[in-house]
Each structure stands twice: as structure tokens, then as C-alpha cells.
Amino acid sequence: MTAAIVGCPFSGGQPRVGVDQGPVHMVEAGIVDQLTALGWKVKFDGHHQFEEVNAITDPPIGKLKNPRLVSAVTKAVANVVGGHAKMGELPVTLGGDHSLAMGTISGTLDAHPDACVIWIDAHADINTAETTDSGNIHGMPVSFLLGLGSPIPEFSWVKPALKAERLVYIGLRDIDAGEKRILKENNIKAFSMHEVDRYGIGKVVEMALDHVNPKRASPIHLSFDVDALDPSVAPSTGTPVRGGLTFREGHYICEAIWETGLLVALDLMEVNPSLADAASVKQTVTVGCSLVRSALGETLL
Numbered sequence: 649m650t651a652a653i654v655g656c657p658f659s660g661g662q663p664r665v666g667v668d669q670g671p672v673h674m675v676e677a678g679i680v681d682q683l684t685a686l687g688w689k690v691k692f693d694g695h696h697q698f699e700e701v702n703a704i705t706d707p708p709i710g711k712l713k714n715p716r717l718v719s720a721v722t723k724a725v726a727n728v729v730g731g732h733a734k735m736g737e738l739p740v741t742l743g744g745d746h747s748l749a750m751g752t753i754s755g756t757l758d759a760h761p762d763a764c765v766i767w768i769d770a771h772a773d774i775n776t777a778e779t780t781d782s783g784n785i786h787g788m789p790v791s792f793l794l795g796l797g798s799p800i801p802e803f804s805w806v807k808p809a810l811k812a813e814r815l816v817y818i819g820l821r822d823i824d825a826g827e828k829r830i831l832k833e834n835n836i837k838a839f840s841m842h843e844v845d846r847y848g849i850g851k852v853v854e855m856a857l858d859h860v861n862p863k864r865a866s867p868i869h870l871s872f873d874v875d876a877l878d879p880s881v882a883p884s885t886g887t888p889v890r891g892g893l894t895f896r897e898g899h900y901i902c903e904a905i906w907e908t909g910l911l912v913a914l915d916l917m918e919v920n921p922s923l924a925d926a927a928s929v930k931q932t933v934t935v936g937c938s939l940v941r942s943a944l945g946e947t948l949l
């Protein structure tokens with residue numbers, strides 16, 4: 649089995665400096681060798697360069713910030729991820745901010761139209777141009793993938809290829825008012841931290857899979873935002889929210905999804921190695937690499 653590391657040093661979906669260095673730190677921490685040691689054939693031909701895209705003048709569209717940059721980069725990522733997936737490889741996209749998932753999931757759905765998406769995050773990332781308060785596109789990728797909100801010409805390449813019933817969230821705890829409306833109106837299944845507390849992570853993952861993958865027959869795209877974890881576990885990230893997943897809960901999700909044998913793509917997003925002291929940065933990078941290994945078959949026994 650081949651894993652293709654897609655290093656995406658990109659921060660255009662949000663305002664904080666440093667998240668583009670996430671993939672650099674994870675590769676420097678040895679993720680390629682770690683996956684090789686697990687038995688994977690690992691492809692990594694260097695981080696993707698988005699400098700040339702940075703050159704364009706890119707005034708906001710409505711509230712949306714860096715719209716043309718985000719569109720161009722996520723479109724490029726869609727082609728890269730889709731290309732690897734079509735060759736039967738498992739793309740492991742290292743972010744970079746979560747707007748990249750507009751690209752990764754578009755790429756996955758191009759190769760696996762019947763794929764379902766399991767989104768691990770403190771946030772729903774489902775704001776539309778009408779509901780966003782920040783204009784940061786890392787809070788919006790899911791709305792584009794579902795085809796919600798008014799069409800934006802600059803994003804016309806994004807096909808609404810994701811169906812609401814094929815999406816499920818785990819870890820939610822910081823949802824904007826507009827997003828709450830969107831989740832309800834579209835009957836989107838979400839297991840917040842309240843459900844994690846009530847049922848335990850084992851039952852939550854089982855219920856999440858039952859919802860999007862009842863016959864365990866559909867490919868799975870796992871999109872993991874490290875801010876789903878409690879800030880005490882992953883401190884160096886752009887939008888930390890207290891009351892998150894424990895180290896083990898985060899790893900259990902990855903282990904359980906690997907056990908299905910259905911994983912076809914993984915995103916590990918929002919590691920920002922410039923937001924904390926060296927020890928906290930190292931902790932966050934290390935947990936990011938550990939989650940990737942667990943999603944790709946590392947077991948405790």
C-alpha cells in the first residue's frame with residue numbers, strides 16, 4: 649500500500665501566521681519514516697509550493713478574505729489528491745489551514761464518488777458567504793462541498809459532490825449561529841462533545857459510521873482538525889476551544905476508522921507551530937504525527 653504525503657504549506661484560509669509551517673514541522677518530525685516503519689510505501693516529493701499563486705491581487709469578495717488565492721490553491725490540491733487516489737494511493741494531506749479540505753475532499757470524491765466524510769473538529773467549518781462573521785474561508789469549506797449558499801464565480805470549480813447524508817461530525821463545541829441553522833436545515837449528523845461525554849467515544853464512532861456508512865461499504869475520507877483535541881493536548885493551533893477530545897479519544901477515532909479498512913484519504917489540519925512555546929509546539933506536532941500513524945494502522949498491541 650502506498651501513502652502519498654501531500655504537504656500543503658498554506659495559511660490563506662485564516663489570518664494567523666505560521667499554520668503554513670505545519671507540514672514542514674511534521675515532515676521534519678519524521679512522519680515519512682514513521683509510516684515506512686509501519687509498512688507503508690511512502691511517496692513524498694516535497695511540499696507543494698503556492699508562492700506563484702500568492703502573486704495575484706486578491707481583494708475580498710464580500711466578507712471572504714483571500715478568495716482567489718484560496719480558490720486557486722484548493723483547486724490545485726483537488727487535482728493532486730484526486731490524482732493520488734485514482735492511482736490507488738492513500739493521500740495524507742498535511743495542513744495548513746482547513747480551507748484545504750475543499751480541495752482534498754473534492755479530489756477524493758472525484759476518485760471515489762461514493763465516499764463519506766468524517767469531520768473531526770471543534771468547529772463545523774460550514775459557514776456560507778452569507779453567514780460567515782470572520783470571512784476566513786477555513787470556516788467555510790463544508791458549505792462549498794455541499795453546494796450551500798449563493799454561488800461565487802471564483803469558486804465555480806467546486807462541484808457540490810458531497811451529500812449531507814454522507815457527512816458526519818465528531819467533536820463540535822464552537823458553532824456559529826448561522827452554522828447551527830445550516831446543520832438543522834440540512835439534517836446534518838453531528839456528535840458534539842456533549843454526545844462524546846454521554847455515550848463515550850466508542851459508541852459515538854459506531855453511531856457516526858452507522859449514519860454515513862451503514863453497510864461499511866463506502867470509502868471514508870477522514871478530515872481531522874487538531875483543534876478537535878483539547879488545547880491541553882494540542883495547544884499550538886489557530887482556533888483553540890476548551891473542552892475538547894482527550895489524547896486517547898482522538899486516537900481512538902483514528903484507530904477505529906483504520907479498523908474499518910475503508911479509509912481512502914486523510915487530512916491532518918491546523919497544526920500551527922508558531923503559536924506557543926517550543927515544548928507546546930513539539931507536543932502539537934508530535935500528536936499530529938501520532939494521529940496520522942493511528943489512522944494508518946498503528947495499534948497499541
Ligand SMILES: N[C@](CCCC[B-](O)(O)O)(CCN1CCCCC1)C(=O)O
Nearest residue numbers: 746771773775782784786787824873887
Ligand atoms: N466559525 C469560525 C471559526 C472557524 C474555524 C475554522 B477551523 O475549524 O478550520 O479551525 C469562528 C467565527 N467566530 C470567531 C469569533 C467568535 C465568534 C465565532 C469562523 O471563523 O467561521
Ligand SMILES: [Mn+2]
Nearest residue numbers: 746769773873
Ligand atoms: Mn476545521
Ligand SMILES: [Mn+2]
Nearest residue numbers: 770771873875
Ligand atoms: Mn477547528
Ligand SMILES: [Mn+2]
Nearest residue numbers: 875886887918
Ligand atoms: Mn483551527
